[in-house]
Amino acid sequence: MTVTAEPAVGKRALPGATGPTPRRRTGRVRRVALPYLLLLPALLLELLVHLVPMVIGIVMSFKELTQFYIRDWGAAPWAGFDNYSLSVDFDAPVGEALLHSFFVTCAFTVLSVGLCWLLGTTAAVYMQESFRGRGFLRAVFLVPYALPVYAAVITWAFMFQRDNGLVNHVLHDQLGLTDSPSFWLIGDNSFVALLVVSVWKGWPFAFLIVMAGLQNIPRELYEAASIDGAGMLQQLRRVTLPSLRPVNQVLVLVLFLWTFNDFNTPYVLFGKAAPEAADLISIHIYQSSFVTWNFGTGSAMSVLLLLFLLVVTGVYLALTSRGRSAADA
Amino acid sequence: MTAPRSPMAAPRSFLWSRRIFLTLLTGFVLLPVYVMVSSSLKPLQDVSGEFRWLPSGLTIRPYIDIWSTVPLAKYFVNSLIVAGAATVCSVVIAIFAAYGVSRYRFHGKRLFTVTVLSTQMFPGILFLLPLFLIYVNIGNATGIALFGSRAGLILTYLTFSLPFSIWMLIGYFESVPRDLDEAAMVDGCGPLGALFRVVVPAAVPGIVAVAVYAFMTAWGEVLFASVMTNDTTRTLAVGLQGYATQNDVYWNQVMAASLVVSVPVVAGFLLLQRYLVAGLTAGAVK
Numbered sequence: 001m002t003v004t005a006e007p008a009v010g011k012r013a014l015p016g017a018t019g020p021t022p023r024r025r026t027g028r029v030r031r032v033a034l035p036y037l038l039l040l041p042a043l044l045l046e047l048l049v050h051l052v053p054m055v056i057g058i059v060m061s062f063k064e065l066t067q068f069y070i071r072d073w074g075a076a077p078w079a080g081f082d083n084y085s086l087s088v089d090f091d092a093p094v095g096e097a098l099l100h101s102f103f104v105t106c107a108f109t110v111l112s113v114g115l116c117w118l119l120g121t122t123a124a125v126y127m128q129e130s131f132r133g134r135g136f137l138r139a140v141f142l143v144p145y146a147l148p149v150y151a152a153v154i155t156w157a158f159m160f161q162r163d164n165g166l167v168n169h170v171l172h173d174q175l176g177l178t179d180s181p182s183f184w185l186i187g188d189n190s191f192v193a194l195l196v197v198s199v200w201k202g203w204p205f206a207f208l209i210v211m212a213g214l215q216n217i218p219r220e221l222y223e224a225a226s227i228d229g230a231g232m233l234q235q236l237r238r239v240t241l242p243s244l245r246p247v248n249q250v251l252v253l254v255l256f257l258w259t260f261n262d263f264n265t266p267y268v269l270f271g272k273a274a275p276e277a278a279d280l281i282s283i284h285i286y287q288s289s290f291v292t293w294n295f296g297t298g299s300a301m302s303v304l305l306l307l308f309l310l311v312v313t314g315v316y317l318a319l320t321s322r323g324r325s326a327a328d329a
Numbered sequence: 330m331t332a333p334r335s336p337m338a339a340p341r342s343f344l345w346s347r348r349i350f351l352t353l354l355t356g357f358v359l360l361p362v363y364v365m366v367s368s369s370l371k372p373l374q375d376v377s378g379e380f381r382w383l384p385s386g387l388t389i390r391p392y393i394d395i396w397s398t399v400p401l402a403k404y405f406v407n408s409l410i411v412a413g414a415a416t417v418c419s420v421v422i423a424i425f426a427a428y429g430v431s432r433y434r435f436h437g438k439r440l441f442t443v444t445v446l447s448t449q450m451f452p453g454i455l456f457l458l459p460l461f462l463i464y465v466n467i468g469n470a471t472g473i474a475l476f477g478s479r480a481g482l483i484l485t486y487l488t489f490s491l492p493f494s495i496w497m498l499i500g501y502f503e504s505v506p507r508d509l510d511e512a513a514m515v516d517g518c519g520p521l522g523a524l525f526r527v528v529v530p531a532a533v534p535g536i537v538a539v540a541v542y543a544f545m546t547a548w549g550e551v552l553f554a555s556v557m558t559n560d561t562t563r564t565l566a567v568g569l570q571g572y573a574t575q576n577d578v579y580w581n582q583v584m585a586a587s588l589v590v591s592v593p594v595v596a597g598f599l600l601l602q603r604y605l606v607a608g609l610t611a612g613a614v615k
Contacts, residue, residue, distance in 0.1 A: 034520060038429030039441065041422045042495060049488045050448045053459035060459060071469060073462050123354055126347045129339065137351060139599055144358055146598035148549035150566045151587035154573075155361040158368065158580050166364055169380035200357065208606055232343055261452040264551040268570070282454045282552075290556065295458055302455045309450060 060299040067293035076296070083300035094288075098301060100276070101284040105260060108191070108280060112198045113255045117248070119199065120206025125240060128214050138211075145204040153268035156197045160184035160269075185270060190278040198265055202258070206251060213247035214240070249320045256316075257309065281305060369585035376580035391585035395572075398582055403561075404568030405590070411479050411564055412547035415486035419494045420540050427498035428524050432510070442499070445492045453552050456488050461556060477559035485553045490543040497542070501535030502528055538604035545594050565590045 060073065061083055069076035089095040123141065127134055144152060159166040161184075168181040184193045217240065225235045263282040266274050272291060274283045285305070289298030368376050369391055371384040395401050429435075430442060464476035475481035509531065510523035518526060529536065554566040569590065572583045598605065 032435075035429040035433035035435040035438075038425045038433075042426035042445075042491065043441075045422060045487055045491060046445065046448070049460070049484060049491070050444075050451075050456065053456045053463065054451075056459040056463065057455055060462065070462070070465060073466065119354065122350060126350060137355065139602065140355060141358060142598065142602060143362060143595065146545070146595045146602075147591050148545075148566070148594060150549065150551055150569055151365075151591045152361060154569060154583060154587055155365045158583065159361065159364055161580075164377060164380055164580070166360075166380045173379065200361070204358075212606070232339065257450045261454075263453060264549070267551055267555070282452055285452075285454045286457075286552075289454075289458055295462065298454075299458055302452065302458065305452055306455055309452070313450060 057299050058303060060295055061303045063296050065294070065296035065299070070293070070295070073295075079296055083296045084304070086297055087300050087304060094297065097279075098284065101279045101281050104191070104277065104279055105281040108195060108198070108278070109256060109259045111195055112202060112259045113252060115195075115199045116203040116206045116255055116259075117252060119203040120208075121210050121244075123203075123207050124210035124214055125236065127211070128240075141204050141207055143204075144201050145208070149201070149264040150268045152201060153197055153265055156193070156200070157185065157269055160193050186275050188277045190270065190275040194266055194269060194278040194280075197269060198259065198262065201265065202255065206255065209247060209251045210244065213244050217243045253313065253316060257313070260309065365584045365588050365591075368581055369588050371581050373579060373581060376584075377577065391579070391581040392589070394579070395582050395586045395589065398579065399568060399571035399586075401565075401568065401586060401589075404563055404565045407479065407558075407562055407568075408548060408564040408566070408590075411482050411486065411562075412544050414479075414483045415490055415547045416540050416543040418483065419487055419490040419543050420536060423491060423494035423498050423539070424524070424529065424536070426495050427502050428528060430495075430499050431502040432507070432520075442496075445495050448488070448492050449496075453489070456485070457552060457556060460485055460488075460553075464557070476557065477562055479562050482553060482557050482562065482564070485557060486547045486550060488553075489550075490546060493546070494539045494543055497539045498532070498535065501532045501539075504535075505531040534604045538601060538607070541597050541601050542605060545598060548590075548594050 062079055062081070063069075063073065063076040064079040064082070065073055065076045086092070086094050087098055090099045127137065158164075162168060162181050165184070167184060168178075171177045172181050182189055184190065221239045221243070222235055225239050230238060261282055262280065263286065266278060266280045266283045267286075270278065270283075273287060274280065281301075282305075285298050285301045288301060289295050367382075367384060370387050370389065371381075372386055372388050372390070375381055375385055430438060461476070464481050468474050468476050475484070505528050510518075510527045513523040513527045514520065549566065550564075551566045554564045558564060558567060569583070569586055572579060572586065
């Protein structure tokens with residue numbers, strides 16, 4: 001999300017800068033060095049946990065890093081672009097599976113983000129005006145967000161069990177909608193199961209952000225609109241949704257990145273090997289790396305995933321910021 | 330709470346659609362919670378056969394048995410240590426960094442914030458593979474066992490808690506008026522004195538919120554925990570799956586254990602949600 005720019009810093013003289021003191025020179029050196037000293041621990045750790053691993057990850061993607069070289073990966077032979085060409089050779093099994101997983105992830109992400117946004121926005125708009133029980137409902141809606149992922153997803157896995165789960169009990173035994181109890185965690189249904197869990201877990205975040213955005217809309221806008229004769233739906237369309245645009249811009253991007261990279265939900269729901277219909281990309285890379293012990297290919301896939309996310313984010317930001325400036329003009 | 334949205338009274342149709350929508354949504358949200366709580370109190374035959382909405386009899390047996398079926402207490406302690414240490418480290422480091430960013434102008438400031446923020450978008454799997462290899466190789470070269478150790482896991486958890494903590498604390502520190510710490514410095518405090526005597530006390534709610542959030546994410550993390558732990562350092566995220574590897578899954582125990590591991594974070598979250606929500610949303614709304 002965005003960090004607001006800080007225009008005013010430095011214009012004001014820093015404390016201690018007024019009047020000459022004997023310690024003036026060391027004072028200035030300290031002042032210049034101070035922000036860097038404050039940042040030093042964070043910089044060192046960022047280097048350690050983000051930058052170095054990223055560089056190594058990129059190097060790994062050019063190596064033939066199979067199980068024989070795990071103990072001493074420096075000794076692994078160079079593979080050039082082999083890992084990449086293997087990953088994107090869509091006629092061969094590895095590339096074909098990756099492409100399939102990519103499409104599954106795209107479909108899943110679009111549906112999940114869309115539904116999360118829709119549920120979150122609808123709930124936030126309905127709860128914009130205060131009513132009895134609003135505070136209580138707000139707390140209830142945050143429960144999926146607060147529950148540890150694995151505890152919540154294990155519960156869903158129980159509900160999706162074929163023979164003793166709630167879902168089949170309701171759909172089959174009580175409503176009679178299906179001829180026989182369905183499998184939810186294997187086969188094509190697994191996509192639906194994954195989507196339901198993901199939306200359940202993800203929509204409260206959209207709700208939170210949209211609610212905060214709604215609080216920033218000046219009341220006068222609604223008053224003016226209602227004086228002009230706008231009904232509730234028109235107020236929603238003319239005032240609420242346009243005012244939410246900057247909030248939505250960030251919200252959708254964050255939801256997209258989280259959903260696209262989600263590992264926890266499919267991993268807890270399905271285990272190490274997800275069914276083909278719900279084979280999300282992060283599980284797929286995990287599988288390619290830790291189950292078959294081919295780290296080189298896994299790394300190449302990770303780098304490709306990162307490039308894809310960078311491109312999408314860049315295009316998205318360019319498009320939305322142009323849209324915003326056009327709207328302002 | 331906010332002022333009423335519209336000066337006009339809401340039409341009845343709106344009230345009804347709101348009632349229906351919010352009821353359905355509440356049902357959807359609470360369904361797993363109901364299943365978790367009710368199943369955790371059911372005798373075993375209730376959870377191994379066809380699903381029952383109401384238990385045939387109530388029992389607290391699952392809450393006793395969870396501790397012996399898998400070493401849940403050990404996992405609990407591991408999670409507590411790892412999440413606690415990761416939280417303390419990231420909050421302390423983030424306090425210094427956020428103070429530097431919010432109070433000083435320096436070369437590379439923008440680069441720093443952009444880098445910190447952009448690491449948030451990277452898939453965890455991108456760091457997992459290299460960190461795994463780094464730990465294995467450090468272990469081979471020096472004998473320091475990072476792989477499988479709690480220290481190694483704490484370090485990896487900083488990959489997501491640190492950027493987030495820095496980013497949220499910058500927002501909180503900027504909301505503390507600059508005049509306050511400048512006045513403290515005029516009165517003879519050094520910059521660090523001003524930070525700890527003025528800025529930190531003024532931003533306590535924000536710091537607590539960041540800590541709770543960091544703890545929550547570490548408590549719920551699955552990916553790194555599943556690769557980077559061994560039998561003695563396993564956290565709840567991995568340990569809970571131990572119930573499912575039994576020949577027969579004791580679902581009542583699984584649900585009881587899920588509830589037990591959820592209670593600390595859900596309670597903390599609901600108690601502090603006001604601060605947390607303010608921090609989470611500040612960046613997006615600005």
